[in-house]
Amino acid sequence: NAGVTQTPKFRVLKTGQSMTLLCAQDMNHEYMYWYRQDPGMGLRLIHYSVGEGTTAKGEVPDGYNVSRLKKQNFLLGLESAAPSQTSVYFCASSRPGLAVIQETQYFGPGTRLLVL
């Protein structure tokens, strides 16, 4: 199993350009998440999904949109990139439930985004 994969690994954008980050998981997880990680800030939740066709806002959703058309994929879109969106983006997935294995989140390797 590949676990959680993210594409691309690295991208440079100019201000105002758009792009889509792709997250894929092969663990049949219901829940998926997008985080951004900035120096000294830890990880902050952007958007999340509790199932195919559903999305919800996290702590820092402004400037981002998401879609979950297939259970295994969770897309993060930047419609008009800004320098403030320079960050490392992580996708994660988990199962619903209250067992430890279900509450654990599995992370992808990250996408480094630089907006000039």
Next chain:
Amino acid sequence: SQQGEEDPQALSIQEGENATMNCSYKTSINNLQWYRQNSGRGLVHLILIRSNEREKHSGRLRVTLDTSKKSSSLLITASRAADTASYFCATDAATGGGNKLTFGTGTQLKVEL
């Protein structure tokens, strides 16, 4: 806003020594988890402790939780160079569904030979 604050921000120790990291949080939680992040990589789950538990062990890891003080600590015993990484606490406040986690700012641990 960040739920968890971690202390210290950075820690440097010699191989074989113990490393202790602390985490404080603000609201009631369902559980608290610790994750490790090697440089340039994604996070990896280490251990989970529930709000009704006070201490938990896993190999060289020992986690304590004090809900009255809203704090947790992670102890790594007999540290190794391979333990060099950033460590994050994450809390599940059990609100709004989705097993959402709120992460702390992390402790950078360096274990020197």
